Amino acid sequence: MFETDIDILCRPQCAVTTNANSSIDEEIKIQTSLARDYQEKLLLALNARASLLVHAERLDLALNDAIAMTILDPSSALGYLSAGSIHSLRQQYASAIKFYDDGLARSSRSHPHYERLLNARSAAYDSSNTRIDFISKLPLDIVIHNIIPRILQGRTLWEVGKPCHYFDVCRTWRQRMALANGLHYVIGNEELSDDGYKRIGDLAPFMRTLTVVQPKSDILYKVTREHHIRLNMLTKLSIVESTGREHSALLASLRTLSNTLTDLEIEYGGYEAPTKSYRLCDVLEACPNLVSIRMKHGDVDMSSVNKTYPKIVKLDLWNKVMVANKDNISTLLRPFPQLRLLRMCPIPRSDFLPMIDQHCPLLQQLILTFQSPPFFDILDTEERTGLRGLSVPTIYYGESFTEDDTVRYVMKHSETLEAFGVMGRYGFRSPNNLLEDVDCQQVTFKQLRQIHFLKDADESLTPFVLWMIQHAPHLESVETVFGPQQASIMQELTQPQHANLKRLRMQANYYPSGYEGEERLIKHYLELGQQSNLTELKIHISHRVLKETWLILIPRLTQLRTLEFSTLSDHRTLESLQQSLMKDLADGCPSLEQLTMISGRYPMDFGVLYPMDRHTNLKRIVINCPEIHGDVSSFSQRFTKIESLHLSVCKYSLADIDSLEKGSFNLVFTDKLPETPISFRTSLT
Numbered sequence: 001m002f003e004t005d006i007d008i009l010c011r012p013q014c015a016v017t018t019n020a021n022s023s024i025d026e027e028i029k030i031q032t033s034l035a036r037d038y039q040e041k042l043l044l045a046l047n048a049r050a051s052l053l054v055h056a057e058r059l060d061l062a063l064n065d066a067i068a069m070t071i072l073d074p075s076s077a078l079g080y081l082s083a084g085s086i087h088s089l090r091q092q093y094a095s096a097i098k099f100y101d102d103g104l105a106r107s108s109r110s111h112p113h114y115e116r117l118l119n120a121r122s123a124a125y126d127s128s129n130t131r132i133d134f135i136s137k138l139p140l141d142i143v144i145h146n147i148i149p150r151i152l153q154g155r156t157l158w159e160v161g162k163p164c165h166y167f168d169v170c171r172t173w174r175q176r177m178a179l180a181n182g183l184h185y186v187i188g189n190e191e192l193s194d195d196g197y198k199r200i201g202d203l204a205p206f207m208r209t210l211t212v213v214q215p216k217s218d219i220l221y222k223v224t225r226e227h228h229i230r231l232n233m234l235t236k237l238s239i240v241e242s243t244g245r246e247h248s249a250l251l252a253s254l255r256t257l258s259n260t261l262t263d264l265e266i267e268y269g270g271y272e273a274p275t276k277s278y279r280l281c282d283v284l285e286a287c288p289n290l291v292s293i294r295m296k297h298g299d300v301d302m303s304s305v306n307k308t309y310p311k312i313v314k315l316d317l318w319n320k321v322m323v324a325n326k327d328n329i330s331t332l333l334r335p336f337p338q339l340r341l342l343r344m345c346p347i348p349r350s351d352f353l354p355m356i357d358q359h360c361p362l363l364q365q366l367i368l369t370f371q372s373p374p375f376f377d378i379l380d381t382e383e384r385t386g387l388r389g390l391s392v393p394t395i396y397y398g399e400s401f402t403e404d405d406t407v408r409y410v411m412k413h414s415e416t417l418e419a420f421g422v423m424g425r426y427g428f429r430s431p432n433n434l435l436e437d438v439d440c441q442q443v444t445f446k447q448l449r450q451i452h453f454l455k456d457a458d459e460s461l462t463p464f465v466l467w468m469i470q471h472a473p474h475l476e477s478v479e480t481v482f483g484p485q486q487a488s489i490m491q492e493l494t495q496p497q498h499a500n501l502k503r504l505r506m507q508a509n510y511y512p513s514g515y516e517g518e519e520r521l522i523k524h525y526l527e528l529g530q531q532s533n534l535t536e537l538k539i540h541i542s543h544r545v546l547k548e549t550w551l552i553l554i555p556r557l558t559q560l561r562t563l564e565f566s567t568l569s570d571h572r573t574l575e576s577l578q579q580s581l582m583k584d585l586a587d588g589c590p591s592l593e594q595l596t597m598i599s600g601r602y603p604m605d606f607g608v609l610y611p612m613d614r615h616t617n618l619k620r621i622v623i624n625c626p627e628i629h630g631d632v633s634s635f636s637q638r639f640t641k642i643e644s645l646h647l648s649v650c651k652y653s654l655a656d657i658d659s660l661e662k663g664s665f666n667l668v669f670t671d672k673l674p675e676t677p678i679s680f681r682t683s684l685t
Contacts, residue, residue: 043069043078050082059086070099074106077113084120093128097121136172140179148180157671159186160200171202178206186211187219197227204229209236221249224256231256236263247278254286261287265316267296280317281305292316294343303331312336316343318370326355333359343367346393350405350428357387357412365389373421373452374479386416391452394424394461403428403464407440410468414445420468421452427460435467443471450477450503459485466492473497480540482507487517494524499531505538508551519550526556535591536562541573551581555588563589564622566598574599574608582611592617599625606630613638620644624672627651636663648672 046065053062063086069079080103087096100121107114135143158167167174177183185207187200200223210231212220220239223229234257241250254261264287266278277299284290290309294316315336329352333339339360347368356366362385365378369391378389390410393401406428410417434440445468453465462485469475469492481490481504493501506518525532537560539551554563563585567573574597585592595618597604604625612618619642628649636659639645645660648670660667 039073043073043076046072047078047082050086054086054089059089062086070102075108075111077103077107077111077117079103080107081113081116081120084124088120088124088127091127093124096124097128100124135176140176143176144179148177151177152180152183156182157184157186159188160192160196160203162188167199174199174202175206178203184209184211186213187223188213192219192222197223197229201227201229204231205233207231207234209238210234211238211240213240218249218253220253224253225249231260233260235260237261238265239267241266241268241278247282250278251282251286254283258287258289260289262289263292264290265294266298267294277319284309284312295319300332301328302335303328305331305335308335308337310338313338314341315339316341318343318345320346326352329355330359336360337362339363341365341367343372345370348400350392350401350409353405353409363387367391369393369421369423371423373419373423375419375421375450375452376477377449378419384416387413388416388447389419390417391421391423394422394428395426401428402430403432404434406464407434407467410445411440411443414443414448416447417445418447419450419452420448422461422465423452423454424461425454426458428464435463440467445472446474448472448475450479451475452479454480462486462488465489469493469498474500476500477503477505479503479505479538480507481505481518481521484517490517490521493521500533502533503536503538504534505540508539508541508549515550519553522550522553522557525559526553529558532557532559535559536564538564538566541565541567541569541577543569543573552584554581555584557589559591560589561591562594562596563592564596564598566596566600568600570602571605574604578608578611582608586611586613586615589615590617594618594620594622596622597624601626603627603629606632606635609635610638616641618642620646622646622648624648628656632656632659636660636665640664644668646670 046069050062050065050069053059053065063083066079066082066086069076069082071079073079080099084096084099084103087093087099100117103117104114104121107117135147138147167177185203187210192200214220224231237257239250250266254264264283266283277297278295279299279301280293280295281302281304283293283295283298287293289311291311292314293312294314296318298317298319300317300319317332329347333342333356337359340362342356342360342363342365345368356363364384364387365375366387366389367373373391375389375391390413392406392409395401401424410420448468451465451468451472453461466489469478469489475498478489478493478501481493492498493504504521525534534557537554537557539554554560565574565577592615595609595612597608602625604623604627606628607630609621612621621639621642621644623646626649628647640663642665644666645663646668647660650672652671657667657669660669
């Protein structure tokens with residue numbers, strides 16, 4: 001590298017001495033000026049040589065000359081321009097920008113090359129942000145099946161109008177990315193820019209599922225009618241609508257989508273009823289190809305309709321102010337003879353149940369509760385007939401279900417019922433005289449595999465639930481077992497006829513006493529040892545966990561393969577879990593393969609799981625929370641023996657996801673929607 005001592009090149013006026021001989025001072029000034037002239041000539045010579053070296057593609061030597069120029073005269077722009085241009089040729093734009101910034105800081109604005117520095121820096125900055133379109137040059141099959149899955153890393157949610165990383169490269173990239181299966185698009189409640197509408201236009205030919213949140217403006221109308229954007233592949237649309245807007249604009253938009261639209265959800269922002277509701281019959285006329293519709297707060301009066309809609313197989317209606325009587329229910333259901341799934345809430349009286357069977361003979365799932373039970377493995381199929389899934393209320397949201405009506409109804413479907421849920425905190429209304437009848441004692445729910453009820457259901461509901469459990473010999477799952485009021489249920493589950501029970505969901509509170517039933521139940525499975533079929537245990541934790549509770553018995557369950565902890569409380573609950581149970585769990589449960597951690601409202605920290613890094617059989621870790629904190633590198637270094645990490649979060653860092661991708665395990669990442677008052681739920685799946 002060129003080296004020089006710039007101290008000898010000081011300005012002439014700085015080279016005077018204190019010598020009394022003025023002729024010597026004058027000679028020093030002359031020689032210093034001469035050195036300065038040689039400096040400028042040397043700068044020009046180095047600059048010329050650097051240019052020649054660049055043309056000769058000897059960039060290392062050219063860069064040496066450029067750096068020498070910056071040392072020779074730090075106030076000259078030439079060295080910084082030369083060094084920056086060499087780094088730009090190497091596409092090292094960050095290094096180029098650094099040289100340009102140094103030059104701008106050291107050079108005077110009056111320097112003849114100052115403007116060149118500004119322009120060069122701007123060009124380097126633009127080049128550093130240039131997206132390279134290589135996807136359009138590759139075979140489509142390779143792009144869709146190999147490249148895009150690596151880019152998305154499990155993300156399925158894209159909000160149009162906000163920075164979307166790879167979607168922002170160019171139009172071709174957006175369209176290639178949109179070809180990936182499972183992508184869901186959201187247009188938020190902020191007004192879109194012209195560029196936002198342009199991007200929707202790029203994606204529109206490939207969009208299959210879309211959520212539009214428009215409490216302030218008719219975004220969908222502007223997309224379809226004003227900008228004339230054609231969503232020719234859209235099959236599923238969810239709309240969160242304003243409570244005060246006329247519905248003509250939305251109906252016009254729906255008509256433009258009607259050729260392909262099969263699944264539609266409409267609800268109003270929050271839980272406020274609209275001033276003028278959409279009419280179900282108008283929506284059905286606008287979208288004749290629908291097979292599934294969900295409407296919240298809509299006008300469901302179908303008394304003026306004389307036709308049927310045989311394509312509709314899923315109907316989900318929620319309207320708190322709906323006046324339900326036998327005539328209304330009859331006129332509502334009559335147009336839908338092919339229904340496989342009906343969710344209707346609220347339905348105020350249980351004597352309407354036979355009417356539902358009358359008008360919906362092919363029904364397989366009937367959900368009459370605001371909160372849907374987490375039924376699993378209940379798929380609608382044309383090959384099977386009969387009611388398979390049922391959820392009923394008790395005294396909740398004004399519903400008035402009697403126990404006797406409910407007993408008659410479940411007995412009627414005892415041959416086909418596979419899943420049953422009762423979503424109420426209190427028991428049914430009277431009359432309640434049938435449970436002791438001979439027919440009730442002789443019934444068998446031959447297909448019933450799962451029963452769900454609320455964790456805080458009171459003791460008045462226990463006799464009914466106990467009766468169903470006693471008459472379900474093939475029961476595999478019970479949720480949620482909790483508290484002294486359910487001691488008889490826990491005792492029943494220890495009976496030999498329930499030896500096939502595979503799944504339990506239990507509730508853990510911070511009370512140090514009152515867990516005799518839970519303790520006996522867990523000890524029952526401990527006594528069974530290897531004969532136990534209990535392989536999955538779900539535990540919901542209300543508050544903090546104390547070591548004195550029945551939870552300390554869990555690590556001794558030898559056959560347990562799946563363990564889930566869930567909470568709605570803050571981080572202290574999971575930290576308490578780590579301190580009181582995780583260390584013992586790491587040394588116990590020898591068959592454990594999957595550990596699931598769910599935090600419904602608050603962030604979770606990777607550190608909660610650290611004690612489990614020494615478990616010898618753990619294969620999968622599942623995390624579901626709004627946001628994950630902690631050192632991802634430390635997590636990856638600790639958990640080298642697990643096969644996969646399933647991570648489902650709302651907020652995340654792309655750098656953290658990239659770091660987890662480099663771990664020894666397989667990362668299965670899901671980008672989920674946050675829980676907000678405006679619901680994006682897809683309930684009809």
